[in-house]
Amino acid sequence: MDTVRMLVAGEQGLIVEFGNAIDPVVNARVLRLARAMAARGLEGVLETVPTYRSLLVLFDPLVLPRERLASEVEGLLAAPAAVEAPGAGGNTVELPVLYGGEFGPDLAFVAQHNGLSPEEVISFHSSPAYLVYMIGFTPGFPYLGGMSSRLATPRLPSPRVKVPPGSVGIAGNQTGVYPLESPGGWRLIGRTPLRLFDVDAERPFLLAPGDLVRFRPVDEEEYWAYLQVEEIRAFERRGR
Amino acid sequence: MIIVLSPGFLTTVQDEGRRGYRAFGMPYAGAMDRYSLAAANLLAGNPPGAAALEMTLTGGSFRFEEAAYVALCGADMGAALEGAPAGNWAAFPAASGATLSFGPAARGCRAYLAVRGGIEVPAVLGSRSTYTRAGVGGVGGRALVEGDILRIGPAPSAGPLPARRSLPGRLVPPPCGGEVRLRVLPGPQEEMFASDGIDTFYSSPYKVTDRNDRMGYRLEGPAVRHKGGADILTDALAPGAVQVPGDGMPIVMMADCQTAGGYAKIGTVIGADLRLLAQSRRGDAVHFLQCPEKEAVAALREERAAYAAIRERFPDAGE
Numbered sequence: 001m002d003t004v005r006m007l008v009a010g011e012q013g014l015i016v017e018f019g020n021a022i023d024p025v026v027n028a029r030v031l032r033l034a035r036a037m038a039a040r041g042l043e044g045v046l047e048t049v050p051t052y053r054s055l056l057v058l059f060d061p062l063v064l065p066r067e068r069l070a071s072e073v074e075g076l077l078a079a080p081a082a083v084e085a086p087g088a089g090g091n092t093v094e095l096p097v098l099y100g101g102e103f104g105p106d107l108a109f110v111a112q113h114n115g116l117s118p119e120e121v122i123s124f125h126s127s128p129a130y131l132v133y134m135i136g137f138t139p140g141f142p143y144l145g146g147m148s149s150r151l152a153t154p155r156l157p158s159p160r161v162k163v164p165p166g167s168v169g170i171a172g173n174q175t176g177v178y179p180l181e182s183p184g185g186w187r188l189i190g191r192t193p194l195r196l197f198d199v200d201a202e203r204p205f206l207l208a209p210g211d212l213v214r215f216r217p218v219d220e221e222e223y224w225a226y227l228q229v230e231e232i233r234a235f236e237r238r239g240r
Numbered sequence: 241m242i243i244v245l246s247p248g249f250l251t252t253v254q255d256e257g258r259r260g261y262r263a264f265g266m267p268y269a270g271a272m273d274r275y276s277l278a279a280a281n282l283l284a285g286n287p288p289g290a291a292a293l294e295m296t297l298t299g300g301s302f303r304f305e306e307a308a309y310v311a312l313c314g315a316d317m318g319a320a321l322e323g324a325p326a327g328n329w330a331a332f333p334a335a336s337g338a339t340l341s342f343g344p345a346a347r348g349c350r351a352y353l354a355v356r357g358g359i360e361v362p363a364v365l366g367s368r369s370t371y372t373r374a375g376v377g378g379v380g381g382r383a384l385v386e387g388d389i390l391r392i393g394p395a396p397s398a399g400p401l402p403a404r405r406s407l408p409g410r411l412v413p414p415p416c417g418g419e420v421r422l423r424v425l426p427g428p429q430e431e432m433f434a435s436d437g438i439d440t441f442y443s444s445p446y447k448v449t450d451r452n453d454r455m456g457y458r459l460e461g462p463a464v465r466h467k468g469g470a471d472i473l474t475d476a477l478a479p480g481a482v483q484v485p486g487d488g489m490p491i492v493m494m495a496d497c498q499t500a501g502g503y504a505k506i507g508t509v510i511g512a513d514l515r516l517l518a519q520s521r522r523g524d525a526v527h528f529l530q531c532p533e534k535e536a537v538a539a540l541r542e543e544r545a546a547y548a549a550i551r552e553r554f555p556d557a558g559e
Contacts, residue, residue: 007428010480010508011536015428020473034263049262049476051500056476058262061537062544136265136476136500139374143474143500179265180374197265199364199376205264 004077006070007054011061012046016073017054022145026053027133031089031210036076042069050209051134052143090210092129095177095192097168097215098223099125103191110153110170110187121189122217124148125168125175129212135205140179140197142207147175159185166191168215190215193226200237241305242355244388248300248342253359253378253390254495256289258367262499268479269369269377272454272495272518273350275543276314279407280354282550283311283331286396290358291368293384295351297521299342300384302353304334308392309356309401315348315416315519329412332404348416348519356401360393371496373455397556408553411546416519422492423531423539424482424507429472432504433484437465441506446490446526448517454496456483457517459526463488470504477501480509482528490528492517512539 007015016033019026027050034050037057044064049056059069099122100107111118130144152173160183163169167178169186178184179196192215196206207213218226244251254277257270271277271294278288299317304310311331312319319326320341321334328351334340345351361368361378370378379388430438446461470486477483481493483503492509493501494517509517510531520526 008425008508008533009428009476009478009505010425011510011533011540013428013478013508015476017428017475022473047260047262049478049499051475052473054475056262056478058478062541065537066533134474134500135263136474137498139261139265139267139376141265197374204365205261209263 006073009056012058014057014059014066014069014073015054016057016077019053022052022133024131024145027131027210028089030055033073033076034209035089036079037073040072040076042072045069049136051136090132090208090212092212092214093207094214094216095168095194096218096222096226097126097190097192098220099190099217104168104189106153106156106169106187107189110151110189113153114150116150121151124151125189126215126217129214130175132207132209132211132213134209135207138180138182140205140207142176142196142213144175144213147173149173151175153187155185156187159183163188164191165195166193168192191223193223193230195230198234200234242308242390242392243303243305244384244386244390245301245303245339246386247384247388248295249298250296251300251384252294252370252372253291253361253368253384254294254370255291255358255368257369257495258365258371258377261365262476262478265499266365266374267371267496267499269367269371269454270495271352271369273314273352273515275413275515275546276350276352277354278547279329279411279550280311280313280352281358282547282554283313283329283405283407284309284354285356285402285554285556286354286358288547290354291361291393292352292354292359295342295353297349298344299351301339301341303339304336306392307336307401308334310334310340311354312351313354313407314351315345317342317345317351327406329407330404331402331406333401347418349521350518355392357393357395360391373496399556402556405554407550411550416516417521417524419525419527420516420520421527421529422513422517423510423536424528425510425531425533425536426507427505429504430506432466432468432470432472433506434465434467437467437488438506440464441484441490442528442530446528448520448522448524448526450522452520452522454494456494456497457492457520459490459492461489464490464506466504471502472504474500474502477505478508480511480514481505482507482509494518510536510539512536512543
């Protein structure tokens with residue numbers, strides 16, 4: 001409670017800030033409040049947006065004045081909560097990744113930059129369970145935490161015009177997956193055949209804040225098998 | 241059906257926006273000028289948030305393949321129905337086969353064309369709004385092109401189409417563009433700005449640059465000085481937020497804005513005033529005025545009261 005700040009983000013926004021660091025314990029408090037708000041189901045709360053260290057609560061001040069919302073939030077924060085391990089509230093999602101080759105054109109650079117072999121890069125990258133701290137800035141993009149510092153690599157000096165969806169990259173000490181085709185400056189080390197964002201799917205967003213992500217290296221045969229299944233699903237949905 | 245003879249500069253299907261998915265990185269999209277969207281829909285006899293066309297700077301040309309009841313609000317693009325002036329902030333029947341054409345807006349930026357029954361495109365995640373960056377919503381997730389065919393949805397109420405009608409003058413906002421005053425609620429990171437930086441922000445005129453779109457408006461003028469750095473640990477963004485990056489030039493986030501960002505936010509433009517910026521274009525002047533929260537909430541209440549007044553006047557409009 002002591003470190004919690006409430007900030008104004010316009011007349012329809014309240015930010016509940018728990019700290020100022022990328023910290024799994026801080027993030028767990030954010031997600032716990034998000035879940036508590038959802039369970040409370042206050043009339044006038046439009047939606048909540050969890051980030052690394054804060055929860056943005058969007059509300060209708062004509063239905064729920066800020067003072068009342070703030071005291072409700074304080075009540076939820078004061079309620080005793082079981083201590084949860086980071087990621088405890090989420091799912092573990094395995095993303096198959098074909099590393100290197102044309103899908104991971106920067107694998108060799110990342111290896112060389114860190115004095116590793118490409119195999120070691122793959123091994124370091126695919127061993128942790130990464131925490132999805134938040135999703136943003138574009139639909140489905142996961143901000144992942146937990147990458148080995150031995151893989152840290154600066155961004156490309158000049159971004160690529162087109163990065164294909166599913167591309168797995170490294171930027172500084174972060175790793176991430178591109179849900180959409182977009183320009184991008186991350187070093188690409190592989191690609192997943194799974195769709196992180198597909199509006200037509202029953203679950204349009206594969207990942208949610210609080211999930212854990214594991215990358216599993218696959219060979220080309222398995223990659224194409226996954227891709228085929230994804231395409232058949234997409235085809236069937238279009239036919240419905 | 242409506243046939244798009246020419247789309248204009250940038251015309252998209254927009255409704256009140258895609259709500260409830262910002263936690264997954266999905267922007268609202270939706271009309272940039274929500275008052276004009278709501279007024280057009282209510283005039284047409286629709287619920288205020290129904291799907292309509294949002295035209296930008298220069299409007300298009302459309303042929304109705306069935307009789308329709310059409311409403312126009314927002315920037316005046318010199319609408320002509322079969323060559324005769326069609327007016328603005330008004331609704332009128334269009335016969336089957338009639339062509340409705342628009343030109344460039346003399347001032348302002350965005351015009352809304354609503355039809356009774358709404359523009360019928362599939363709802364994606366609960367909204368018909370077009371979000372072009374992800375190819376979601378509207379017609380194929382993109383701006384309209386020549387030859388597109390738009391279906392008109394079922395009318396909310398049966399009965400003959402009303403005659404021509406106009407929005408009462410007191411509910412028509414003053415003409416847009418040129419120079420706007422935007423009321424701002426300070427925060428969430430005002431403390432990251434130097435006190436002379438805050439003074440600069442609230443006392444200087446800014447100009448809309450050519451880097452303005454549905455995502456955000458970049459402004460130029462005297463630099464707003466931070467105390468230290470401009471970067472924060474990435475946190476949530478919503479429309480209205482005023483980000484100030486290291487160069488000190490404010491960026492006001494708009495309907496399509498990304499859900500997270502890493503620059504300090506000096507304040508948030510109040511909801512009722514955001515439409516004024518949406519109606520601004522390159523070269524227009526912007527002034528920021530600090531505003532107490534009470535006033536921001538009162539402005540929102542006035543906006544809702546205006547919708548209620550329109551609905552009272554034209555009771556065939558839906559909820």
